[in-house]
Amino acid sequence: MIIMQEQTMPAEKENAQKAKIDALLHLADDSLIMGHRCSEWCGHGPILEQDIALTNIALDFVGQARNFYQHAAALLQQLPNDMALALADFDITPASITEDSLAYLRNANAYKNHLLVELPNGDWAQTILKIFFFSNYRQILFQQLLKNSDTQLAAIAEKSLKEIQYHVKWSGEWVMRLGDGTDESRERMLKAIDYLWPYVGEFFNCTEYEKTAFELDDTSIDLLKQTWLNTINHTFQLATLPEQTFGKWYQSGGKLGIHTEHLGYILAEMQFLPRTYPNAEW
Amino acid sequence: MDANKLAEQFQQKIDADIKIEPQDWMPDEYRKTLIRQISQHAHSEIVGMLPEGNWITRAPSLRRKAILLAKVQDEAGHGLYLYSAAETLGITRDEMYYQLHSGKAKYSSIFNYPTLTWADMGAIGWLVDGAAIMNQVPLSRCSYGPYARAMVRICKEESFHQRQGFEILLTLSKGNAAQRKMCQDAINRWWWPSLMMFGPTDNDSPHTAQSMKWKIKRFTNDELRQKFVDVCAEQVKFLGMTLPDKDLKWNEERKHYDFGPINWEEFWNVVKGNGPCNKERLATRVQAWEDGAWVREAALAYEEKKSARKYAFQNTAKSTENAPAFQ
Numbered sequence: 221m222i223i224m225q226e227q228t229m230p231a232e233k234e235n236a237q238k239a240k241i242d243a244l245l246h247l248a249d250d251s252l253i254m255g256h257r258c259s260e261w262c263g264h265g266p267i268l269e270q271d272i273a274l275t276n277i278a279l280d281f282v283g284q285a286r287n288f289y290q291h292a293a294a295l296l297q298q299l300p301n302d303m304a305l306a307l308a309d310f311d312i313t314p315a316s317i318t319e320d321s322l323a324y325l326r327n328a329n330a331y332k333n334h335l336l337v338e339l340p341n342g343d344w345a346q347t348i349l350k351i352f353f354f355s356n357y358r359q360i361l362f363q364q365l366l367k368n369s370d371t372q373l374a375a376i377a378e379k380s381l382k383e384i385q386y387h388v389k390w391s392g393e394w395v396m397r398l399g400d401g402t403d404e405s406r407e408r409m410l411k412a413i414d415y416l417w418p419y420v421g422e423f424f425n426c427t428e429y430e431k432t433a434f435e436l437d438d439t440s441i442d443l444l445k446q447t448w449l450n451t452i453n454h455t456f457q458l459a460t461l462p463e464q465t466f467g468k469w470y471q472s473g474g475k476l477g478i479h480t481e482h483l484g485y486i487l488a489e490m491q492f493l494p495r496t497y498p499n500a501e502w
Numbered sequence: 503m504d505a506n507k508l509a510e511q512f513q514q515k516i517d518a519d520i521k522i523e524p525q526d527w528m529p530d531e532y533r534k535t536l537i538r539q540i541s542q543h544a545h546s547e548i549v550g551m552l553p554e555g556n557w558i559t560r561a562p563s564l565r566r567k568a569i570l571l572a573k574v575q576d577e578a579g580h581g582l583y584l585y586s587a588a589e590t591l592g593i594t595r596d597e598m599y600y601q602l603h604s605g606k607a608k609y610s611s612i613f614n615y616p617t618l619t620w621a622d623m624g625a626i627g628w629l630v631d632g633a634a635i636m637n638q639v640p641l642s643r644c645s646y647g648p649y650a651r652a653m654v655r656i657c658k659e660e661s662f663h664q665r666q667g668f669e670i671l672l673t674l675s676k677g678n679a680a681q682r683k684m685c686q687d688a689i690n691r692w693w694w695p696s697l698m699m700f701g702p703t704d705n706d707s708p709h710t711a712q713s714m715k716w717k718i719k720r721f722t723n724d725e726l727r728q729k730f731v732d733v734c735a736e737q738v739k740f741l742g743m744t745l746p747d748k749d750l751k752w753n754e755e756r757k758h759y760d761f762g763p764i765n766w767e768e769f770w771n772v773v774k775g776n777g778p779c780n781k782e783r784l785a786t787r788v789q790a791w792e793d794g795a796w797v798r799e800a801a802l803a804y805e806e807k808k809s810a811r812k813y814a815f816q817n818t819a820k821s822t823e824n825a826p827a828f829q
Binding site: 252256259260262263264265266267268269270271272275276278279282283285286289319320323324343344396397398400401402404405408486489490492493494497500501502 | 548551552555558559560562563564565566567568571572574575578579581582585595620670673674676677678680681786789790791793794795796797798799800801803804807
């Protein structure tokens with residue numbers, strides 16, 4: 221009887237645990253793919269100081285991804301085998317689920333990042349705007365997570381917030397420079413807004429796992445959405461860029477594993493070594 | 503004071519190991535030599551970001567990815583210190599970029615070799631950074647203050663890079679057959695170009711004597727190269743790998759390792775632009791610079807607008823101060 225009790229979980233607790241792991245993977249994937257895209261700039265930036273700044277941001281994202289994957293891996297290792305495998309979405313023993321196996325051995329359809337983060341870098345305007353939208357979203361979400369009942373998640377959010385504040389400031393300053401710089405930079409910003417805006421709706425189209433794990437209800441999501449929009453519009457106003465509103469239609473699917481065509485290429489590049497030499501140490 | 507007297511005093515300071523600072527008098531040739539050397543060094547850091555940057559998105563673990571990113575970022579930082587050190591001699595960063603992009607200024611030829619496998623990240627750390635450290639540690643005692651101080655900082659970070667590189671190779675050397683093969687292959691490809699990093703032999707190095715007199719250089723190319731060979735010949739044993747030189751052998755009489763002849767024809771060809779990646783590396787730098795032109799223009803335009811607004815605001819504030827107060 222005791223053994224039976226240990227192996228099965230009450231349905232409610234099981235769902236909560238599933239939601240938490242999905243949510244951690246979602247946060248980790250967002251961070252990793254953001255880090256990947258930012259790192260593509262390394263050595264190619266328009267100004268040496270900015271090359272360093274962007275590489276630093278890439279490094280922050282990779283660091284955050286590691287924290288979330290490690291936390292997810294620790295939770296998965298505690299789960300019964302079949303449940304851990306189903307959640308992690310690949311076929312290895314749960315004991316060997318690590319930050320690296322989660323990053324390197326899951327397929328694109330197991331990745332749960334927002335579509336926005338996997339979009340190509342484009343020019344400096346598009347990259348800046350993507351970081352600006354994303355880090356402002358992260359900032360308000362992570363402020364919520366500080367109160368999360370999962371103390372490890374709250375601790376990671378707290379640590380990350382220090383970095384995110386810098387990302388928000390850095391990208392915001394660039395939005396102003398480009399928006400209120402030259403005619404060309406302004407044109408490029410407008411183009412970037414046009415390209416990226418259809419993807420920001422997904423931030424606030426919360427999945428069940430986000431609602432459960434992040435302890436959000438519809439009211440608090442609505443508040444996040446309004447706060448985010450106000451923040452963006454405040455900077456846009458300073459940058460002499462047009463005020464934005466949420467449209468009825470937006471692109472989504474990433475958080476449930478349905479991605480753009482871009483993610484497959486990112487993962488093919490990122491994962492090729494560990495997949496070519498399974499079980500190798502690096 | 504006449505030029506001879508100044509030159510004499512200058513040499514006395516050098517001989518007494520007193521650092522030369524930007525505001526001090528210095529012979530034109532000393533200034534030119536330093537500008538050439540420091541800017542080449544800065545360019546090497548910046549171009550050197552490319553072969554390693556090539557593997558950031560493909561690093562095989564998250565830890566390795568983070569370390570590699572940090573390393574390439576360090577190189578950008580080194581470039582920054584060095585450009586700043588060169589600027590103290592009266593040249594601007596944009597002028598130095600122009601020299602690089604037009605092909606007038608050189609950078610270390612080692613970065614004209616391709617990075618073909620993950621093991622190359624290890625070999626670059628161990629051999630290329632190792633050779634750089636051999637060259638740079640004496641430079642931290644160089645007679646020109648700003649250069650010497652930049653080198654102190656750079657050397658600390660480089661030795662960390664070298665250990666990381668060696669650790670990558672060590673992990674591969676303990677791995678599966680494919681990883682061990684990858685490790686040996688990378689050593690084979692990077693060994694000789696690393697030896698070439700010390701420059702031509704002393705007989706073919708026309709600037710060495712003057713640079714040593716000015717204490718810009720403290721050891722000759724061949725002395726440093728020998729030191730490097732001696733160290734690597736021992737370290738490679740820990741990897742269970744070999745260096746690709748059948749003539750490499752301990753010489754009891756000299757108390758040094760003998761090593762085989764360097765292919766100077768290859769060296770001069772790579773210097774002249776005929777290496778495997780010369781054109782690509784330079785084109786990549788030029789492209790980054792040209793693609794960034796509109797960004798730099800926008801930043802400048804914005805700063806101008808901002809300071810114009812600040813000026814207008816201050817003037818309004820001043821005129822309000824002088825105006826009679828409202829009652």
